[in-house]
Amino acid sequence: MNQISQRIEALLFTAGEAVPKTELQELTKTSEGELTAALQELEQHTQESGLTIIITATHVQLVTSPNVAGFLAQFNKDTNHELSKAALETLSLIAYRGPLVRFEIDAIRGVDSTRIIRQLFLRGLVRQLRMSSKAPQYDVTEEFLSHLGITTKHELPNFTELAAHNLS
């Protein structure tokens, strides 16, 4: 691996949680394109490894690889991961169609989703992308992807079809 990829891997390891891409760029003094290339190389490197990276629109996180997920699951005694029906359908909308504002979620679900989005936010499964003037947009987090055992949204079932905004 090149130096930038190595530095990024070390930064992700010491962080212990998801790191904003903007911060990685700043710390490694790289452009957006250089970061993307470095992440690609890192991903390549972790192909046959016990670790991998989860990449969302805004963040990157170093996690254990799907290769060993089954093996590690036996040590994970925490089974409290039930999600309500409302939580699942809201996550599904945000995962496939996100980033999107609450109004769009309400419009498809046909009910006010404020409360359920807040719950998902506090559980770390969705995040607000814009916190300034405009209505905040929501997108799923690394935490969400990690619970499903995948490293990008594109691995979601039927992603291309369901992510298309004009469904027939």
Place this chain on the structure above:
Amino acid sequence: MNQISQRIEALLFTAGEAVPKTELQELTKTSEGELTAALQELEQHTQESGLTIIITATHVQLVTSPNVAGFLAQFNKDTNHELSKAALETLSLIAYRGPLVRFEIDAIRGVDSTRIIRQLFLRGLVRQLRMSSKAPQYDVTEEFLSHLGITTKHELPNFTELAAHNLS
């Protein structure tokens, strides 16, 4: 890498500290010879990476590689500066309202606090409490309290009032 090496890498990563070799053997159901071979392969794999493993007579630990030591050192240098306004704000939130998960801190501050929290963490002012699979919670450390000349958070000025979760 073979499966055993991958599993060991993931175990070291999730352990977050040095792991006894005997424990690794037990968890991966391997003999001493198999473990040694797997560690060798893992070492090979991390040759050009940002991480590496330290092997002692009894323990193994996943750490950042000497390749990036110089790069990482720069972040430890400027630690004795005064706190920025953002850092002070975040620290006060954690002190009075902690333990808090990052999302709660973000929600009150209205901005992403990842970086500030990590700075406070690296300076030993806050620590992470990890409760199984949930997002980590942050609280101030004992060293921090003792430097303020107090022994519990309750001795902070106006503690009862400011720690109340309902803002009036």
Place this chain on the structure above:
Amino acid sequence: MHPAFPDVKIDQFEGPYDVLVELAKKQKVNLSEISLQKLTEPFLIYIQEHNIPPESVASFIIVASTLLLIKAREMLPQLKQEEEEEITDFTQRLQLYERYRKAGEHFGLQWGKAPLLPASFFAEGNKKATQAFSFPAGLLPEALADALKQKTASIPVIQPKAHLTQRGKSLTEILSLFQTRLTTSSILNFQESIHGISRQEQAVSFLAILEMARNQEVQLEQLEAFGTLVVHKI
């Protein structure tokens, strides 16, 4: 998840509510022949007897209102054209919703089965900073208090949009109160019997005697407007 809602059981159809909506949309069931009251009654009884989360009630209301819309359209053909567009939108929205709901079900099955874990996931106890402790120069406890006060002061206070009033006696409670009183005397002066109680309970009391009159338990007599209201036991 809540237990499944009771199925619809009427002459024309037996099965889940949402299936009925599908059939009605495809005009396989003629809604004009169905009493909406019969349709919704078992559901309303069900939510009285069970503790149903609000989201589930909301999704039932969507189903019920769709039925109502389709039924109204059938009964008032002149509405048909105006409503046509809205119903198409509505149907499209429901289809869209259905696709994501199904996709979400898959999440539920996969959730936490083989998660990818973050660093130190299995670390014993609390993770402490490994680096040397470095206390900020000149930090005083008061500075922390000030920082938090300033931050919290900058957060706008949300004004409640709805007001909850303290719950008074219920209609059923007040009903039985009147019934008890009427066992000892056969005539009551309404104004006297509600003297001194809250306005909310006064209103409920009035509803209670109206209900009793409807059930022919009592007869009401009032000689002039705003005059004394006399309750006679029958």
